Amino acid sequence: MSLFACSKCGCVENTALCHYWWEVCQEGKKPLCSECDPGIGLWHGAFEKAKPEACGYVQGPDGFLYVPDDKYLKRLLDIEAKKAKRKA
Numbered sequence: 001m002s003l004f005a006c007s008k009c010g011c012v013e014n015t016a017l018c019h020y021w022w023e024v025c026q027e028g029k030k031p032l033c034s035e036c037d038p039g040i041g042l043w044h045g046a047f048e049k050a051k052p053e054a055c056g057y058v059q060g061p062d063g064f065l066y067v068p069d070d071k072y073l074k075r076l077l078d079i080e081a082k083k084a085k086r087k088a
């Protein structure tokens, strides 16, 4: 269950609480929270709507949100740095 920023309102959303996997991965649409998705149109209420910055999240190179000291995020950033080094 990954977190992302809604492409319309910018709030934090959980992939498990909206149509993320189908609409983004299958249909190539931009990620929307449950409230901005016209197919749902309601905030799920599982947690309060908030902007990533207010929660202390940063966006990783994969587009998902992480806390800055997340181990997986650090691995992703290491991989990106190695890729950039190879290109240079």
Ligand SMILES: [Zn+2]
Pocket (backbone or CB within 6 Å): 006, 007, 008, 009, 010, 011, 032, 033, 034, 035, 036, 037
């Ligand atoms: Zn939204």
